[in-house]
Amino acid sequence: MAVERVQTIAFSSILVDTIPPEFIRSEKEQPALTTCLGCIPQVPTIDFSDPDEGNLTRLIAEASSEWAMFQIVNHGIPSEVITNLQKAGKEFFELPQEEKELYAKPPDSKSIEGYGSKLQKEVEGKKAWVDHLFHNIWPPSAINYQYWPKNPPSYRAVNEEYCKWVQPVGHRLLSLLSLGLGLEKNELKENVGGDELKYLLKINYYPPCPRPDLALGVVAHTDMSSITILVPNEVQGLQVFRDDHWFDVKYIPDALVIHIGDQLEILSNGKYKSVLHRTTVTKEITRMSWPVFLEPPSELAIGPLPKLINEKNPPKYQKKKYCDYVYCKLNKIAQ
Ligand SMILES: O=C(O)CCC(=O)C(=O)O
Numbered sequence: 001m002a003v004e005r006v007q008t009i010a011f012s013s014i015l016v017d018t019i020p021p022e023f024i025r026s027e028k029e030q031p032a033l034t035t036c037l038g039c040i041p042q043v044p045t046i047d048f049s050d051p052d053e054g055n056l057t058r059l060i061a062e063a064s065s066e067w068a069m070f071q072i073v074n075h076g077i078p079s080e081v082i083t084n085l086q087k088a089g090k091e092f093f094e095l096p097q098e099e100k101e102l103y104a105k106p107p108d109s110k111s112i113e114g115y116g117s118k119l120q121k122e123v124e125g126k127k128a129w130v131d132h133l134f135h136n137i138w139p140p141s142a143i144n145y146q147y148w149p150k151n152p153p154s155y156r157a158v159n160e161e162y163c164k165w166v167q168p169v170g171h172r173l174l175s176l177l178s179l180g181l182g183l184e185k186n187e188l189k190e191n192v193g194g195d196e197l198k199y200l201l202k203i204n205y206y207p208p209c210p211r212p213d214l215a216l217g218v219v220a221h222t223d224m225s226s227i228t229i230l231v232p233n234e235v236q237g238l239q240v241f242r243d244d245h246w247f248d249v250k251y252i253p254d255a256l257v258i259h260i261g262d263q264l265e266i267l268s269n270g271k272y273k274s275v276l277h278r279t280t281v282t283k284e285i286t287r288m289s290w291p292v293f294l295e296p297p298s299e300l301a302i303g304p305l306p307k308l309i310n311e312k313n314p315p316k317y318q319k320k321k322y323c324d325y326v327y328c329k330l331n332k333i334a335q
């Protein structure tokens with residue numbers, strides 16, 4: 001049976017003021033009832049070109065313990081590279097539905113890669129107002145071009161170009177985060193897979209929604225990755241949970257949004273926190289985002305780093321192979 005895509009539902013709901021009941025969130029989740037307005041504390045914005053490495057390390061470590069996320073500006077990726085990535089992704093989602101379905105994730109596939117609409121078992125059978133495309137972009141041995149759109153024709157070249165630029169940002173972030181834990185520069189990277197660290201790209205496509213007050217894009221979650229590097233489009237929608245409230249993360253042109261993921265919380269034995277976040281949708285415009293998840297190889301076991309634990313600070317997390325961690329999380333099995 002064909003899976004109904006959110007984009008198709010959105011298109012057929014253009015003239016109405018309702019959404020199918022499976023998209024209506026409980027009152028505990030509805031964005032109109034749960035978003036904190038008024039005086040809004042801001043997620044830290046960090047200048048990545050700061051020549052003072054000590055200062056940069058401190059700012060990133062503080063943001064990663066307190067907010068579990070931050071934005072970086074002056075990251076070195078040319079804006080043209082980002083605009084091209086966005087344009088190609090948008091053009092893919094604007095292709096006729098039959099063509100997008102050629103990239104659909106096969107129902108029995110073990111890999112997450114492909115075009116799809118639903119990732120996790122959702123509480124109360126609710127659905128998220130978002131479609132997505134997943135494919136690895138690095139290392140070459142992990143790339144399956146079957147899931148890279150052939151259209152637009154520029155898709156492969158612009159994604160390869162983005163991959164080339166995003167990797168140094170990922171490495172630098174991991175080394176600064178490593179220094180922030182009092183470790184050697186390369187220690188964190190080595191412990192998330194070294195050269196085998198995977199870069200998994202996701203494109204989120206949030207079509208306009210007639211009732212953005214009732215629906216959610218991606219629901220509250222933390223990323224399973226080590227870190228996530230995200231490019232948004234210009235439409236506001238990312239929210240972060242802090243001090244028992246949901247806050248909008250302000251869209252900053254040209255900034256990259258960095259999330260601390262579960263594997264970094266585990267490795268750091270809780271010094272860095274993984275960030276609880278979700279997305280809202282809007283009535284008239286399409287929101288899109290391009291997170292890249294920096295993931296350990298599936299067979300690598302991740303646990304608190306021995307150097308960071310002692311009698312006073314015993315391990316708070318179990319050591320687990322990354323693939324087992326993912327399986328438990330996707331199937332909502334306690335870790
Ligand atoms: O769209 C966004 O800004 C966030 C997306 C996200 O959190 C995810 O795909 O894991």
Ligand SMILES: [Fe+2]
Pocket residue numbers: 221222223277
């Ligand atoms: Fe996320």
